[in-house]
Amino acid sequence: MHFSIPDTEDFRDENGAAYTGYNLHVNGVFHCTVRYSQLFDFQEQVKKEYGTAFLGPHKFPPKKLLSLSPPQIDERRLKLEKYVQILSQDSRIANSDLFNGFLLSAQKETRKEDPTEVQLNVYLMNGHKITVDIMSTDQTDDCLEAVAAEVGLPDDFVYYFALFLMKRENDDDKGTIVRRIQDFESPFISMKAATGKHKIVLRKKYWDSAYDDELVDDRVALQLLYVQIVSDVERGWVEGTKEQLSRLEALKAKGSKKEYLKFARTLKFYGFIQFKSCKTDYPADNTPVMVCAGNKELIFRVAMQDGSCKEGVFRITRMRCWRITTVSHENNTSENEHDLELAFEYLVAKNKLQWITIASEQAILMSLCLQDMVDELVMKKKGARIKRPQDRIKGPQRIFKGRDGGVITASSSSTPVASPDPPSSPLTSPTEESPSKAFKGMESVKRISDKLQSVSVNSKSKGPGATVENDIFEGIGEDDL
Known part of the structure; x- marks a missing residue:
């Protein structure tokens, strides 16, 4: 997940006293506004339950007796952002x-x-x-379980699926997947706050098509899979020859859902997500490309002048790390346009790493897909399984500080870390003795504004960026090269 506090707002409380609100964004979308005092109270609860070793050299910004100047507010904003990012990288806390x-x-x-x-x-x-x-404030897992109960999906298969936010640009558009809705948000509130034509959809959450075998013998699970793959075929996300697509149509007409799925799995890009057209610096700068994610890979599809399509395959096990950055474009009107970039460091040959960059408005979604695929690989490697409703632990009623100084009572559920190993994030593996590698470079997407340092599109150096280490990379062998 990508957490950032890109800016602040000035508010006045009920007594007319001024205070600063810090706008917290999750995965590039505004989530909430909190005061420093709320985060301070929260970190005291975290410290009581988890200690402070996970922070490494980073510290929660201390209280100040006097009012802060604008530069001091911005310094505090950056430190609070770092604190939330580090929290989210510790799986014990992030799942609590x-x-x-x-x-x-x-x-x-x-x-x-x-x-x-x-x-x-x-x-x-x-x-x-x-x-x-x-209830309007129900968290995502509660809503997902309610949907599963409504359609009759067995408990064992509930979390093979997830709720996603999808946006339609126009009436003819089939819709673009924006993001998966996380458990620390209310789908009802998130949907209500979304601007434009959005809807919540149910899709499978896993990437490895082998999981299909566990679902196809259940009538409801089979129907959910079938509906999704038919949609993917109609979108053109799954490719086949004219004869292969005709066979799918014939199976669809007969209502042979199992056979449809079985045959569809043999086709190219089954189970992939396709993103909007974007640009990359591979194989050359500003190359128009279609990017697909699935089967533990990112695939670049570049249209050639002769009408053919050239493909580049990038396996996640050979990505050492990746990062999200924001690039500012200076135009003739002296205003700036901003693009998101996903860059990953790839093992292109033995002992040779190369940064490859994708400029796309869906860069965060691409990054989350990479992380989900890595998490799934780690889970399978450890012999863990996809969680079930009974694995959730309903927490006690918590008391949090409100922005007006009052209290907010809330209860939520948690999911234990699947691995019996010492608590760690699948990507960063922090330890009590030494901070995670990702803590040293983990930054979230930052909105370019007067308060932030912008990165010029003409600059060769993109800066440290938002780096996520990939521990799966450490396990590659000679056969992978």
Whole structure:
């Protein structure tokens, strides 16, 4: 996940006293506004339960007796951002009811949402609507389990699926996947706050198609898989010859869902997500490219002048790390345009690493796909399984400080770390004795503004960027080269 506090806002409380609000963004989307005092109170709870060793050399910014100047506020903003980023990299904390409860209560307070009985509409990829009765402040896992119960999906298969936010640019558009909805947010509030034509959809969460074998014997799970792959084929995300696609149509007409899925799995790009057209510096600067993610790979598809398509395959096991950065483009009107970039360091040959950059508005989604694929590899390597509803642990009622100085009570659930190994993030593996490598370079996406240092598009050096280390990379062998 990518956490950032890109800017601040000035507020006044009920007594007219001024205070600074820090705007917290998650995966490039505004989540909530919190005061320093709220984060200070939260970190005291974290310190009590988890200590401070996970912070390494970084410290929570201390209290100040006097009002802060604008430069001091910005310095505090950066330190608070770093603190939240480090928290999110420790799997013990990131999966805890304390972490989920704080972020959920902050979203609820920011959006001024009181718990009320509401209906949430969730759609399948064919447009079929599922309506469930929930509380407006229910967290994502509660909503997902309600949807699963409504359609009759067995508990063992609930978390093979997830809720995603999808956006339509126009009425004819099939929609673009924006992001997976995280458990520390309320899907109802997030949907209500989204601008434009959005809807919540149910899609499978896993990447390894071998998991299909565990689902196809269940009628409901089979139907959910079938609906999704039919949609992917219609979108052109799955490729086949004219004869192969005709065979799929024939199986669809017969209602042979198992056979449809079995045959579709043999086709190119089955289980992949395709992103919008973007640009990359590989094989040359400003190369237009279509990027697909799946099967433990990123695939670049470059259209050649003769009408053919050249492909480059990048395996996640050969990516040493990746980062998200924001690049500022100076134009003739003296205003700046900003692009997101995903760059990954790739083992192109033995003992040769090369940075490859993708400029795309979906860079964060690409990064999250990479992380999910790595997490899945780590989970399978450790012999763990996809969680079930009974694995969730309902936490106690927590008390958090509100922006007005009052208290907010909230309860949330947590999911234990799947591995019996010492607590660690799958990507960063921090230890109590030494901070994670990712702590040294982990930065989130930052909005370019007057308060931030911008990176010129003409500059050869992009700076340290937002680096996520990939421990799977350490396990490659000669056969992978």
